[in-house]
Amino acid sequence: MPAVRLTRRYRFSSSHRLHAPVLSDEENRRIYGKCNNPYGHGHDYLLEVTVEGEADARTGRVLPLALLDGLVRRVVIEPMDRRDLNTEIDEFAALAPTTENLAVVAARRISEAWPHVLPGVAARLDKIRIHETRNNIFEISAADPAVRQGSEAAEQRQRVKT
Amino acid sequence: MLITRRIDFSASHRCASPQLSEAENLAVFGDEANPRGHGHNYVVEVTLDGQADAVTGMIIDLKEVKTILEDEIVRPMDHRNLNHEVAPFDSVTPTVENLAIEIWRRLEPRFAMTPARLHSIRVHEGEDLYVDYGGPR
Numbered sequence: 001m002p003a004v005r006l007t008r009r010y011r012f013s014s015s016h017r018l019h020a021p022v023l024s025d026e027e028n029r030r031i032y033g034k035c036n037n038p039y040g041h042g043h044d045y046l047l048e049v050t051v052e053g054e055a056d057a058r059t060g061r062v063l064p065l066a067l068l069d070g071l072v073r074r075v076v077i078e079p080m081d082r083r084d085l086n087t088e089i090d091e092f093a094a095l096a097p098t099t100e101n102l103a104v105v106a107a108r109r110i111s112e113a114w115p116h117v118l119p120g121v122a123a124r125l126d127k128i129r130i131h132e133t134r135n136n137i138f139e140i141s142a143a144d145p146a147v148r149q150g151s152e153a154a155e156q157r158q159r160v161k162t
Numbered sequence: 163m164l165i166t167r168r169i170d171f172s173a174s175h176r177c178a179s180p181q182l183s184e185a186e187n188l189a190v191f192g193d194e195a196n197p198r199g200h201g202h203n204y205v206v207e208v209t210l211d212g213q214a215d216a217v218t219g220m221i222i223d224l225k226e227v228k229t230i231l232e233d234e235i236v237r238p239m240d241h242r243n244l245n246h247e248v249a250p251f252d253s254v255t256p257t258v259e260n261l262a263i264e265i266w267r268r269l270e271p272r273f274a275m276t277p278a279r280l281h282s283i284r285v286h287e288g289e290d291l292y293v294d295y296g297g298p299r
Contacts, residue, residue, distance in 0.1 A: 018219075020217050020218055020219070022217055023217065023218075031218055031220075031223070032218075033225060095219065096218060096219040096220075097219075098214065098218070098219035098220050100163060100165070100214035100219055100220060100221055101214060101219040103163065104163075104214070134168060135167060135168045135169070136165070136166070136167060136168075136224060137165070137166035137167075137168070137207075138163065138164070138165050138166075139163065139164040139165075139166070140163045140164075144163065146163075146213075146214075
């Protein structure tokens, strides 16, 4: 069976403020410009999740879409939709919520939950893309070291717990 | 990680090769060879490759990307006639393929001086046609 890539789109709306805590206020203003506005601003984000696998011989599907939807909604959409990324999402407590970093965080969250939500599903996460606006789009491969380091650390925590 | 910035511009052109006769140009390019020209709304998606900076969380300052795209694409090409006003289209046919190659040639040295590298470009000519170009291989 040939491998097929399937992409599913999700939307969420959040506020953020680009501010690096290790930099001075003046440096933050210079680097991030209007994105450093102390009151924050927001975006309607469009998230594309791409999975790769062989279509199941019986169902003709790469994976059960309802399981993928449930996973993405639980780890990304529900925690982030109508939320403030800086103050309500743990990873951004000390990390500027640029869409580069948001892409890493979302890919890690999906990648970490994958084996628990989709056990026995042969399809794998290929990449995600986040559209911040129609003009700015960020893409990260699931194989990127930034995503894998996070997932391996989570697996380690999981093993320690059990 | 890849980052894509999208911009648009509108320009007129006529697709015809000086190396072909008028009849051959009409046969190859059809309506695109209309001697009085016509125009399109072009959309350019520029994809850059890089790593997010550990402090700023940014691959590259998007304001700088916008400045480069305005300098190299919008200012010279928007509301222009490509054949008459934009080199090298006085001698190269301004097909969407050649436009993508020319845009790559203009952008590549500008991004070589930034933290990101030019990865690929996609040029849409109207709603239903686009080309992808990843540079000379």
